[in-house]
Structure formats: C-alpha cells, structure tokens
Amino acid sequence: MSTLIDTLINDNLVPLKPYESARRLFSGGQDWLNANESPFANDYGVDSSSFNRYPSCQPKSVVNGYASYANVTKEQLIVTRGADEGIELLIRTFCTPGKDNILICPPTYGMYAISAETCDIGVKTVPLKSDFNLDVEGICATDNVNLVFICAPNNPTGTQVARADIKTVLEHFSESALVVVDEAYIEFDADNTWATEINNYPNLVVLRTLSKAFALAGLRCGFTLAQAPVIQALLKVIAPYPIPEPVAQIAAQALSSDALERLQQQVSELNQEKAALAAALAAVDGITLVGDTKANFILFRFAKASALMAYLVSQGMLIRDQSKQLNLSNCLRVSIGTKAQNQRLMNLINAFLQEDAA
Numbered sequence: 001m002s003t004l005i006d007t008l009i010n011d012n013l014v015p016l017k018p019y020e021s022a023r024r025l026f027s028g029g030q031d032w033l034n035a036n037e038s039p040f041a042n043d044y045g046v047d048s049s050s051f052n053r054y055p056s057c058q059p060k061s062v063v064n065g066y067a068s069y070a071n072v073t074k075e076q077l078i079v080t081r082g083a084d085e086g087i088e089l090l091i092r093t094f095c096t097p098g099k100d101n102i103l104i105c106p107p108t109y110g111m112y113a114i115s116a117e118t119c120d121i122g123v124k125t126v127p128l129k130s131d132f133n134l135d136v137e138g139i140c141a142t143d144n145v146n147l148v149f150i151c152a153p154n155n156p157t158g159t160q161v162a163r164a165d166i167k168t169v170l171e172h173f174s175e176s177a178l179v180v181v182d183e184a185y186i187e188f189d190a191d192n193t194w195a196t197e198i199n200n201y202p203n204l205v206v207l208r209t210l211s212k213a214f215a216l217a218g219l220r221c222g223f224t225l226a227q228a229p230v231i232q233a234l235l236k237v238i239a240p241y242p243i244p245e246p247v248a249q250i251a252a253q254a255l256s257s258d259a260l261e262r263l264q265q266q267v268s269e270l271n272q273e274k275a276a277l278a279a280a281l282a283a284v285d286g287i288t289l290v291g292d293t294k295a296n297f298i299l300f301r302f303a304k305a306s307a308l309m310a311y312l313v314s315q316g317m318l319i320r321d322q323s324k325q326l327n328l329s330n331c332l333r334v335s336i337g338t339k340a341q342n343q344r345l346m347n348l349i350n351a352f353l354q355e356d357a358a
Ligand SMILES: *Cc1c(COP(=O)(O)O)cnc(C)c1O
Pocket: 036, 081, 082, 083, 084, 085, 109, 151, 155, 182, 184, 208, 209, 210, 211, 217, 220, 221, 222
C-alpha cells in the first residue's frame, strides 16, 4: 500500500514533513504562551437559521467591516481562512510551480517557505542583518522572484521594519514582484501599518489576521489587502465557499465598534503586561532579551535554553523554542499571557535557576 502512495505522491512533497505548529508540538499543560494567541476569550453568539444554505463567498458584513477598520475599499480586500490561507493563495496565484520563486528574510515566520515548498515554488533566502534589519541591498540584488515576504512586526524577533527599507523594496520590485507585508501583529504597533499605502503601490500586499490581537485564533479568519487587480486574481483561486457562515457571523461581531473598543483595551493591557514581563526577564541573570517587543511576545536568549524549556513544559508552562532558527541559537519565545500567567512563568524561571544552582 505504502508503495502506491510513494509512487503517486508529488515529487516535491517527498522531503516535506507536516508543519510543527505550536499546537502540534505540545498539547496539555495549563499555560499556553507558545502560539502568540491572546489570553482573552471573548463571548460571541451565532444564529443558525441559515446554516442549511451555502455561505456567501465573501460575506459583505465582514468585507465591509474590515475594509472600514483597515481604511481600504471593499474592492481592496479578500477574506480567507486565516492569514495562512492568504499566504498560500498568493503563492498559488502568482507563482508557477517548478519555475518561480519567493523571497524570504529569516529568521521569520515559517509558513512562507512551507507553503512555497508544497506548491513546488523555489525559496530564495536573504537573511536579516545581525540587528534584524532588512538586508535591502541583498534583497534588491536577488532576481527571478515573484513574491517578497516581509513580516512587520517580525515573528519571532518582534522587530519592526524600517519604512524607508520597505519603500526601497517596493520601488525596486515595482515591475517584477509583489511585496507582501505580513501585519499579523500590527495592532501592537498600529502606527506602522502599510495598509494606508495600498493606493500608492500596485505591487503592495498586506496580510492581516483575527488570530492575534483580535483573540480569535480558533476562528481561522484573515485578510489580504491590495489594489483591486491583485484581489481579482486571488478570487480566481480561492475556494467557492471559503468562509463558513458561523465564522462570518462571529468575524462581523468582532468588527463592531464595541468589539473594536474592547480590542484596543486588551491590546493596551497586553502592552503593559509585555513591558512588565520584559523588565522581569531582563533582570534575570543570564537572560538577554533579543530583538524587540513590537508584537505580543518576547524573545530571549539563555545559555541553558533547552533545559529551561524542558522544565517549563514539565510544569505545564508552554513557550516556543526558536533556537533552530537562523541566528537564534538558545532563543525562546514567550507570548504575553494574563498577569497571573506571566507571574507564574517568572516564578518557574526563578525556581529553575535555584534548582540549577543547587
Ligand atoms: C500567526 C501568524 C500568521 C497566521 O495567522 P492565521 O490568520 O492564524 O493563519 C501569519 N503570519 C504571521 C507572522 C503570524 O505570526
């Protein structure tokens, strides 16, 4: 049986392994600070009266709600099953398998490369500089790429990307590639959005999600913003009924003015907690903060990172090991949780250090 599967499977899939998402790597535990989710679970209701019908391909309430939130027109946006589907749609729409390439700047979010590999698209890599700024010269010296992925704020370094650098990249590739600015964490650094520049750059694409600041990772709802011709091309590829009706109903509620006010409160609470946790971590002997804290997580380096990680997991405290990423040896990433969770994390780290010293 397995020989049949082995002969049928696409050649480019043979070396691939299923993505090691935070949720797949660890289950159980009590404190989930490993997937940059929000610690707040907000309440929603659904109306089942139309569940017997296929949903709208692009539900109006969600399109209009998000367009108004992001200051774009409804023609400049497509709703997807998370930003992850936006990444895959961009690759399937704008890259020809076996021929075209994307460009990524590691250390960064893993799904750009994984989506490309599953579609038999090449991945060209221009690492971030040692201070995690873009290597603009290196990027502009790379040819034969159709999509340039820039994550801003970047996961897992938490660093923002200089606006002048993105501008240079947009202009350099104006005739040859789309520049995709992944703004999954933009609510934590709202002044730096590129959504407001969509009208100025036909090759600018912005990715957004409800999974992080909006506290709806379980919903699987994201957005791709760009000028209308890009959106029209993506609509050729997206499935006919990509957004389940319950998802559309809840997303629309999450975009109401009351919910947006709650979002702002939760973001400012998380930003305060982040500052407190960053200070507490930085005060620990042997811990150095790495990158910046423009998103809802903190990256730090610790010589005994893997032992600390194992200890935390054994105590039900899940964080994310980033030490396999380029230039991030011994680095761990912790998502900002509730005050109580962050305090528990610090207590456990101090307990580990005492045991370790004993
Ligand atoms: C979490 C994350 C995503 C995925 O968002 P979903 O909407 O949950 O698919 C995309 N990009 C980055 C940088 C992320 O951290």
